Structures are given as C-alpha cells and as structure tokens.
Amino acid sequence: MDERKLFAHELEARLDELLLLSLRQRSAEEPAALLEALPRQMQERVLHWAGVAAQTSDDLGWLIVSLAATRAASLGENFDDWVRAGLDAYDRSGLAATRKALNEFAETHRNREQRSQGGVSFAAIEGRLSRFLHALDGRPLKLVSGKTAWTDTETLWLPERLDVAPDATANRLLYKAMAALLWAQTRFGTFNLDPEAELELWSDRGRGLAWFALFEAMRLEACIALELPGLALDIARLRGPWPADLAAAAAKLARPEATVADSLACMAERRRVGAGDTPNFPHVGALDPVAARRVRAARITREMAIVRRALNVLRGTGPNGAAADKSDYPPLAAESETQVVDPQFDLLSLPPPAREAAKSLMQDFGEIPPEALHPAGPGAWQPVDAVDTPITASCTTPPDAFYDEWDYRRAAWRHDWCHLYEMEAPAGDHGWVDEVRRRHAHLIRSIRRRFEALRGEDKPQRRQFDGEEIDLDAQVEARADRKSGAEPSSRLFIHRRRVERSLAVMFMVDMSGSTKGWVNDAERESLVLLCEAIESLGDSYAIYGFSGWTRTHCDIYRIKRFGDRYDAATRQRIAGIEARDYTRMGVAVRHLSGLLVRQNTRHKLLVTLSDGRPDDYGDEYRGRYGIEDTRRALLEAREKGVRSYCVTIDRHGADYLPQLYGPAHYSVIDDAKKLPQKIAEIYRKLTG
Amino acid sequence: MNNTNPAGRTDVRADLRKLATPLVRLASEPYYHATGDELAVFEAAARSCLPVMLKGPTGCGKTRFVEHMAWRLKRPLVTVACHDDLTTADLVGRYLIVGDETVWMDGPLVAAVRAGAICYLDEIVEARKDTTVVIHPLTDSRRALPVEKRGEYIEAPPDFMLVISYNPGYQSVLKEMKPSTRQRFVALDFDYPEAEVEARIVAHEGGVDADTAKKLVKLGSLTRKLKGAGLDEGAGTRLLVHAAQLIAAGMAPPIACTAAIARPLADEADTRDALDDLIRAVF
Numbered sequence: 001m002d003e004r005k006l007f008a009h010e011l012e013a014r015l016d017e018l019l020l021l022s023l024r025q026r027s028a029e030e031p032a033a034l035l036e037a038l039p040r041q042m043q044e045r046v047l048h049w050a051g052v053a054a055q056t057s058d059d060l061g062w063l064i065v066s067l068a069a070t071r072a073a074s075l076g077e078n079f080d081d082w083v084r085a086g087l088d089a090y091d092r093s094g095l096a097a098t099r100k101a102l103n104e105f106a107e108t109h110r111n112r113e114q115r116s117q118g119g120v121s122f123a124a125i126e127g128r129l130s131r132f133l134h135a136l137d138g139r140p141l142k143l144v145s146g147k148t149a150w151t152d153t154e155t156l157w158l159p160e161r162l163d164v165a166p167d168a169t170a171n172r173l174l175y176k177a178m179a180a181l182l183w184a185q186t187r188f189g190t191f192n193l194d195p196e197a198e199l200e201l202w203s204d205r206g207r208g209l210a211w212f213a214l215f216e217a218m219r220l221e222a223c224i225a226l227e228l229p230g231l232a233l234d235i236a237r238l239r240g241p242w243p244a245d246l247a248a249a250a251a252k253l254a255r256p257e258a259t260v261a262d263s264l265a266c267m268a269e270r271r272r273v274g275a276g277d278t279p280n281f282p283h284v285g286a287l288d289p290v291a292a293r294r295v296r297a298a299r300i301t302r303e304m305a306i307v308r309r310a311l312n313v314l315r316g317t318g319p320n321g322a323a324a325d326k327s328d329y330p331p332l333a334a335e336s337e338t339q340v341v342d343p344q345f346d347l348l349s350l351p352p353p354a355r356e357a358a359k360s361l362m363q364d365f366g367e368i369p370p371e372a373l374h375p376a377g378p379g380a381w382q383p384v385d386a387v388d389t390p391i392t393a394s395c396t397t398p399p400d401a402f403y404d405e406w407d408y409r410r411a412a413w414r415h416d417w418c419h420l421y422e423m424e425a426p427a428g429d430h431g432w433v434d435e436v437r438r439r440h441a442h443l444i445r446s447i448r449r450r451f452e453a454l455r456g457e458d459k460p461q462r463r464q465f466d467g468e469e470i471d472l473d474a475q476v477e478a479r480a481d482r483k484s485g486a487e488p489s490s491r492l493f494i495h496r497r498r499v500e501r502s503l504a505v506m507f508m509v510d511m512s513g514s515t516k517g518w519v520n521d522a523e524r525e526s527l528v529l530l531c532e533a534i535e536s537l538g539d540s541y542a543i544y545g546f547s548g549w550t551r552t553h554c555d556i557y558r559i560k561r562f563g564d565r566y567d568a569a570t571r572q573r574i575a576g577i578e579a580r581d582y583t584r585m586g587v588a589v590r591h592l593s594g595l596l597v598r599q600n601t602r603h604k605l606l607v608t609l610s611d612g613r614p615d616d617y618g619d620e621y622r623g624r625y626g627i628e629d630t631r632r633a634l635l636e637a638r639e640k641g642v643r644s645y646c647v648t649i650d651r652h653g654a655d656y657l658p659q660l661y662g663p664a665h666y667s668v669i670d671d672a673k674k675l676p677q678k679i680a681e682i683y684r685k686l687t688g
Numbered sequence: 689m690n691n692t693n694p695a696g697r698t699d700v701r702a703d704l705r706k707l708a709t710p711l712v713r714l715a716s717e718p719y720y721h722a723t724g725d726e727l728a729v730f731e732a733a734a735r736s737c738l739p740v741m742l743k744g745p746t747g748c749g750k751t752r753f754v755e756h757m758a759w760r761l762k763r764p765l766v767t768v769a770c771h772d773d774l775t776t777a778d779l780v781g782r783y784l785i786v787g788d789e790t791v792w793m794d795g796p797l798v799a800a801v802r803a804g805a806i807c808y809l810d811e812i813v814e815a816r817k818d819t820t821v822v823i824h825p826l827t828d829s830r831r832a833l834p835v836e837k838r839g840e841y842i843e844a845p846p847d848f849m850l851v852i853s854y855n856p857g858y859q860s861v862l863k864e865m866k867p868s869t870r871q872r873f874v875a876l877d878f879d880y881p882e883a884e885v886e887a888r889i890v891a892h893e894g895g896v897d898a899d900t901a902k903k904l905v906k907l908g909s910l911t912r913k914l915k916g917a918g919l920d921e922g923a924g925t926r927l928l929v930h931a932a933q934l935i936a937a938g939m940a941p942p943i944a945c946t947a948a949i950a951r952p953l954a955d956e957a958d959t960r961d962a963l964d965d966l967i968r969a970v971f
C-alpha cells in the first residue's frame with residue numbers, strides 16, 4: 001500500500017463520499033484536519049470503519065469519525081475493539097448509548113495505559129501459556145482468569161492482569177511462574193494428603209493456608225527443577241533468596257524425597273514457634289484444599305470406574321464378551337468374577353481413554369490404587385433413559401428419519417433412538433453477507449488467490465494428446481523412441497487444464513445454544529469466506545446446521561444442499577444461522593454423512609464446525625456417552641468412505657478431541673475471532 | 689554436439705553414466721537402534737519376497753531403518769523421494785538421444801529390479817496416482833515389471849524388494865493411500881522411540897553428551913503433546929538430532945533449539961512463544 005499520509009483535503013473528500021455529508025450539510029473539515037496527523041495505516045482504518053458504520057446509519061458513521069479524530073491516536077492497537085464496542089452499543093440501544101460507550105471505552109483504555117506501561121493482561125498471555133501448559137506432562141488443565149491464582153486440580157485460575165513487576169517481560173515471567181507452580185501442585189501431589197487436621201490447629205485459617213502454600217512452593221520448585229531445570233531457575237531468579245529464617249525449611253523441602261507431608265510438618269513447626277504473616281512472594285498462588293479435594297474425589301470415582309470397566313472388557317467379562325448377544329441389554333459381569341488383576345498389569349494394554357484415566361489416577365495416588373484393579377461388578381451401568389419426554393411443542397409431525405444410537409455402557413445400539421427432523425433454515429438479514437464480504441474483501445481476495453493454486457490451473461498437465469504448449473521432455477522421448485524403433489508416444493503436449501478434483505464437502509455447523517455470540521458470528525463469517533473461496537474452486541459442497549433437544553428432537557437445518565447455488569437465498573440462510581439448543585452430534589453425523597455418501601465424487605469430506613464436546617439436555621449425552629456415540633458415528637462414516645475433520649473453537653484445549661476424532665483429523669482454535677482467517681487455510685490443507 | 693569426434697562421444701557417455709541410478713552399497717553399518725521387532729519382520733518379509741510399507745511420522749527413523757536393512761541383507765539400495773511431478777518414465781526409464789543414437793536409460797525402479805536391490809519409495813503418497821500403479825505388478829505374485837517402451841518384461845530376482853514409506857498424519861483427503869495399494873504390503877508401524885532409546889540415538893547421531901541428549905528428548909516429547917493444539921506434528925527425532933549437531937558445533941543449547949526445532953515447527957506467534965518457553969524450561 002502507498003504509505004504516504006493522506007492530506008486533510010483528501011481525507012475530507014473520502015469522508016464526504018463515505019458519509020454523504022454534503023447532502024446533510026455537515027462538513028468533514030474539522031475531523032479531517034485532526035486525522036491528518038495520523039499514520040496512513042491508522043487513517044485507512046478510520047476510513048474503513050467509517051464506511052462500515054455508515055452502512056448501518058450515516059449518523060453512526062459521523063459519530064465514529066468525529067470521536068475517532070481525537071481518540072484514534074491514543075487507542076492505537078485497540079482502535080478496532082473500540083469501534084466494535086460502539087457498533088454493539090448502537091445495535092443494542094441507539095446513538096446516544098453509542099457515544100457513551102465509546103467514551104467509556106476510551107477512558108478505561110487510557111486509565112489502563114496510565115496505570116502501567118509494563119502490565120500484562122491475561123488475554124495477552126493466555127494463548128502462549130495455555131500451549132505451554134498443554135505441553136507439560138500430566139492431566140490437561142483448563143486455563144481461565146479469576147481474582148486470585150489457584151487451582152482445583154482441573155482448572156487453573158490466573159489473575160486478570162499482572163502489574164507487580166516493573167516491566168512487561170518480568171510480568172510475563174511472573175505469569176509463567178504462577179502457572180507452573182499451580183501445574184506442579186496437581187502434578188506433584190499437593191492435594192494427595194488432607195491438611196485439615198493441621199489447619200484446624202491454626203486460629204487464623206487464612207494464615208495457615210498461606211504458610212501451606214509457601215512451603216509447597218518451596219517443595220514444588222525443587223520438583224520442577226528435576227524435570228525442567230531452566231524453568232526452576234527462572235522461578236528462583238524471580239523470587240530472589242528465601243528469607244534467612246526460612247532457608248532451613250526450604251533446604252529440607254528441596255530434597256527429592258520430600259512430599260506434601262513435609263510441608264505440613266514445616267507448618268506445624270511454624271505454628272509452634274508462633275507464626276506471623278508469610279513474607280510476600282507474588283508468584284505463590286492461593287490454596288483451597290477443600291475445593292481441590294472435592295474435585296479430586298469426583299475425578300477419582302469417575303476414573304476408577306473407567307479403569308475397572310476397561311478391565312472388565314479386557315478380561316472378557318464385560319459387555320464386549322457378550323457382544324454376540326443381539327439383545328439391547330447385554331448381560332453384565334457376574335459377581336463371582338471380580339478378582340483382582342495383576343497389579344503389575346501393563347497400562348498399554350488398556351484402551352486409550354482408560355489409559356488416560358489410569359495415568360491420571362497415578363498422578364493422584366502415585367500408583368494405581370488396588371481398588372481400581374477389581375473389575376467392575378454387575379450393576380455398574382444401569383440403563384438410564386433419562387429425559388425422553390418431548391419438551392418442545394412442535395412435535396406432532398412424524399420425524400423424517402430414525403437413527404440408531406450407540407450406547408457404550410451396554411456396548412449396544414439403541415434402535416431408532418433418535419428422531420430426526422430435517423427442515424429449511426430460516427432466512428436472516430439479507431444485507432449481512434454483503435457486509436461480511438465487504439469487511440473481509442481483502443481476506444477473500446487473498447484466500448482466492450491461494451486457492452487458485454489448488455485448482456491446479458497453474459499446474460500444467462504434462463504429456464497430453466493436445467494442448468497449448470509443446471512438452472519438450474515428451475518430444476525428446478518420442479524422438480528417441482522413434483529412432484530406436486519403439487512406438488513413440490503421441491502425448492506430446494502440455495495442457496493447462498482444470499484438474500478434476502472430484503470432491504464433495506459437507507459442512508456440519510453447530511447451532512447449539514453455547515455458540516451464541518462470538519462463536520455463532522465466527523461460524524457464519526467463516527461460511528461466507530468458505531463459500532466465496534470454494535465457489536472459485538468448483539468443489540461440490542453443502543452446508544447444514546444441527547441442533548436439538550433430546551433424542552426425540554434432533555433437528556437438521558438445510559442451509560445449502562449440494563445442488564443449491566450460492567445465491568441470495570443461500571446467503572440469507574447463512575445469515576440466519578443462530579444459536580439454538582443442544583449438540584447431539586452422533587445423529588447429525590449419521591444423517592449428513594448419509595447425504596454425503598450419495599454424492600458421486602471420488603472423495604467425500606465431512607467438516608464439522610463446533611464449539612465443544614457433544615452435549616444434550618439431561619445428563620446422559622453429556623460426557624462419555626456423547627463422545628462415544630459421536631466417535632462411533634464418525635467411524636461408520638469412515639467405513640462408508642467419508643473422511644471427517646473437525647474444527648473446534650474451544651479455548652480450553654479440548655482434551656477429548658484425540659479420542660473423538662483420531663489423532664490426525666481435527667484442529668482446535670482457541671479464539672472464535674480467528675476462525676474466519678483459519679478456516680480457509682484448514683480447508684486448503686485438507687484438500688490440497 | 690559433434691558426434692564425429694570420438695572424444696566428445698566419450699564425454700557424453702560419461703555424462704550418461706552420471707545420470708544412471710546410483711546403486712548404493714553400504715560398506716559400513718548404518719547406525720540404527722531397533723525399537724521393536726522390526727528387524728525380524730523385515731528380514732522375514734525379505735525372505736518371503738514380500739513388499740514392505742513403513743508407516744509413521746516424519747523423522748522417526750524410517751529412512752535410516754531401510755539403509756540399515758540394506759546393509760544387513762547385503763543388498764544394494766535405491767532410494768526415490770516421491771513428489772507430485774514424478775512420472776512413470778521417471779521410475780521406469782526412458783530413451784535419450786545421444787548424437788544420432790538413442791540410448792535407453794533405466795529408471796531407478798528398473799535398475800533396482802535388475803540388480804536385485806531394495807527399492808525405497810519415500811513418501812509414496814506424494815507421487816501422482818497414475819505413477820503409483822506401475823508398482824502394482826511388482827507387489828503381487830507376478831513380481832515383474834513390464835517395460836512397455838522396450839517390450840521387455842523383467843521378472844524380479846528374489847533379492848529385489850520394494851519398500852515404501854507413508855506418513856498417516858497427512859491431513860489432505862486427496863492424499864490418502866488407496867486400499868488397493870495399501871493392502872499389498874506388509875506394514876511396520878514406526879513411532880518416536882522411547883525416551884531413553886531416543887536419547888541414545890540423539891547422543892550418537894548429534895555428538896552430544898548424555899545429559900544434553902536427554903534434555904533434547906524431553907523437549908521433543910513436550911512438543912509432541914502440542915500436536916493438534918498449535919502444531920501439525922511435534923518434533924521428530926531428526927529435528928532433535930539437528931539441534932544436537934548445532935550444540936556439538938558450539939552453539940548455546942537454547943539458540944540451537946530455537947533454530948533447529950522451534951522455528952521449523954511453528955509460524956504462529958503464540959505457538960512460537962510457547963515453544964521458546966519450553967526450550968527455556970528444559971535447559
């Protein structure tokens with residue numbers, strides 16, 4: 001782009017054109033004069049947003065421009081968010097509210113800037129930290145922001161913002177140290193002992209907990225040093241030396257054999273000599289052993305059950321052994337068969353989910369507890385038909401189709417269990433898609449360009465019977481053949497032909513309630529970008545949405561059938577995609593892969609766009625059941641020649657995905673806003 | 689080109705020889721650390737004249753394994769790196785014009801068949817579909833290769849062996865291997881070796897001490913957990929060996945790891961930063 005700044009008169013002319021100011025007898029002279037001082041890139045952004053806002057209303061455009069003239073410079077990076085906040089306010093409550101929202105946003109931004117140049121926000125570091133934690137050993141942890149830094153052994157809370165250290169680098173390091181210590185609590189057994197007996201002896205429980213946390217920080221730092229010495233060094237440098245009167249305790253807790261019991265012993269010692277407040281170490285988070293142990297106990301119960309069931313299956317006493325039985329309710333293990341399995345049993349012989357559970361149990365106990373090695377007895381699974389009474393009213397019409405559902409607990413099908421209704425998706429705002437196309441015009445162009453390479457048009461087809469160019473290699477070969485008396489080939493040309501990709505793609509879009517807001521916007525915008533790009537490729541594609549409410553209301557919304565064109569009506573249906581109910585995924589996969597299989601192409605691809613794990617009303621489909629059923633449905637599709645790929649928007653790592661989609665066929669996007677940019681790239685990679 | 693000049697002719701012949709497929713005879717044992725029963729399976733397949741498919745992520749020792757087996761079985765090795773422009777002629781051979789004469793030049797596949805060599809087609813899915821079909825008659829009981837151009841039908845000697853590699857981690861649906869091809873092969877699964885073994889490999893190959901090797905392997909295993917969460921694939925043994933080599937050449941470990949591991953793996957900012965954090969944590 002031309003980097004020259006726009007002069008005031010140029011800005012004035014462009015604003016005039018965008019906002020039709022002359023018609024309204026307003027003059028852009030004043031804002032233009034102010035905007036002249038901005039760098040070109042910022043000027044373009046102001047003009048861009050003025051244009052966007054003016055699509056909604058000229059007054060809104062004018063408001064944005066006049067405020068931007070004074071605010072843009074100080075907003076910097078946050079300018080786009082500032083405008084978006086304004087547009088949101090306008091949609092919600094009109095022009096006056098917009099002015100207020102814009103001013104408030106700018107003020108908050110200024111305060112924050114003033115408070116610290118070196119502060120770091122959770123949002124700024126989340127992506128980096130969550131990947132860092134994801135790579136570390138042990139059970140996956142969710143990362144969220146909260147008031148204090150602490151963990152319940154499954155979720156890890158970190159402060160919204162850190163301003164303690166003098167500069168950004170040090171604050172980032174502080175975030176990392178906090179997170180690492182909390183990870184270490186879950187990894188190195190902070191919650192494996194109940195500290196209540198000791199805590200009860202403290203008159204001030206809060207103070208007791210603070211000491212507990214401090215001693216644990218000493219011990220855990222040493223644990224970290226064994227595995228990740230560089231990280232431990234960073235932490236040590238950050239905290240500085242321990243106070244002299246604590247050095248002995250620190251040394252004792254740093255021994256490799258130290259456990260949480262030693263930390264409790266140190267506490268008891270402190271208590272006896274009369275403990276004051278702990279010295280202030282910002283990298284030491286808080287401890288809530290009660291909450292953590294509650295989560296831990298629930299997890300242990302769950303995982304014990306998983307391991308024991310897996311053992312059942314391994315030993316042939318479980319549902320798999322009875323799989324030959326055609327009944328819906330295969331008999332479960334007999335009581336007499338609950339013997340203890342060899343404690344030295346090989347973790348690797350367990351199926352992956354049970355292996356994960358067993359590893360997690362090892363993390364909680366240091367070993368697999370012997371109870372877990374008893375295979376589960378009878379009654380381990382009661383067939384529960386949780387909620388299957390119709391809840392919504394619409395259901396007097398018979399369903400369009402019935403689908404079986406897989407019940408992993410019984411290792412059996414539930415026949416005709418899901419009632420599927422297929423209907424046309426309602427149309428949405430007709431201008432919306434155009435707005436998205438305008439807003440992303442640049443992105444669409446660049447995606448198209450990159451997709452062109454896929455089309456293979458640029459790739460010459462060599463050795464053709466006919467073509468625009470002579471294939472020199474082939475000519476030489478033919479001449480050689482002729483000379484040697486062999487039959488020369490007559491494929492002597494290069495033809496720039498469109499390569500037949502023979503690919504049909506089904507996009508299955510999650511319309512569950514949880515997608516409301518950003519995710520839904522991101523899904524719709526992504527579909528627009530995809531359509532724009534795929535149209536240029538010529539692949540055959542369809543878009544369907546899914547949602548529902550219990551097994552008797554599984555809804556499939558037609559947005560674009562394979563035969564449909566990407567026309568105004570289709571665009572309106574894309575615009576109309578909205579967040580509805582739940583995510584019963586298996587049945588949707590079955591139905592849509594069925595439609596896909598009927599396509600006459602060599603390759604068939606099912607791409608799901610969703611924001612998390614399968615879920616439905618009532619507890620049954622949530623969790624393992626839904627995951628197993630969906631997995632099953634994807635396997636069935638695979639057998640029919642449909643490959644699936646799942647794009648999940650889930651900022652929390654989505655630990656269930658490997659199990660659901662197999663090792664290669666998914667990607668996780670941690671920020672909905674990134675979806676539109678990423679999706680085209682994913683599609684290109686998938687089909688290139 | 690002056691074909692009346694005998695000296696010139698010799699030059700052309702010499703040039704042609706340079707073009708001929710190199711039959712590699714490994715004189716010394718290529719270092720390979722076995723991780724399972726792959727040696728025995730491969731030897732059995734060789735004895736039974738069955739083709740072999742090596743599956744696994746990139747940089748986990750597939751190529752090295754084939755080299756090792758070629759040495760072990762005392763057979764020459766022909767390696768072809770497949771790519772999407774690879775034509776049948778590139779594999780089978782073609783006529784060339786030398787002066788006024790035509791000279792047939794065996795392609796690597798034919799050369800391997802004639803010599804009773806091991807022919808290793810690396811990353812077979814990259815090759816064009818119409819190219820892959822020429823290997824079919826070599827992979828069933830016919831064990832022969834028709835060379836249409838020459839009207840020749842070459843039966844493979846018992847020592848000829850076809851080996852292909854394939855990375856199932858590929859995400860393109862268009863690059864899946866067809867069952868009709870897959871099912872002709874005895875398959876061996878490759879994966880990153882266990883930590884201790886991998887450390888020994890890295891130490892040996894990279895020329896670093898055991899402690900550094902252990903740290904590199906630790907780093908490798910951490911990056912592998914990021915598969916699907918920022919990375920398409922974690923660091924293979926090859927990248928670890930590269931980092932080790934840089935370290936052995938005197939570079940500071942974190943810089944070596946950034947250059948040899950983090951940068952080749954990731955472009956995206958958050959992932960790059962996280963990889964840098966991991967490198968810092970390990971060293």
Ligand SMILES: Nc1ncnc2c1ncn2[C@@H]1O[C@H](COP(=O)(O)OP(=O)(O)O)[C@@H](O)[C@H]1O
Nearest residue numbers: 719720721746747748749750751752893925926
């Ligand atoms: N089992 C092994 N024994 C010896 N070296 C190995 C082994 N696995 C990996 N390597 C090392 O890793 C490097 C890359 O392996 P390579 O065989 O090229 O991988 P692939 O062919 O699977 O992509 C080798 O050059 C070698 O240094």
Ligand SMILES: [Mg+2]
Nearest residue numbers: 747750751810
């Ligand atoms: Mg290789």
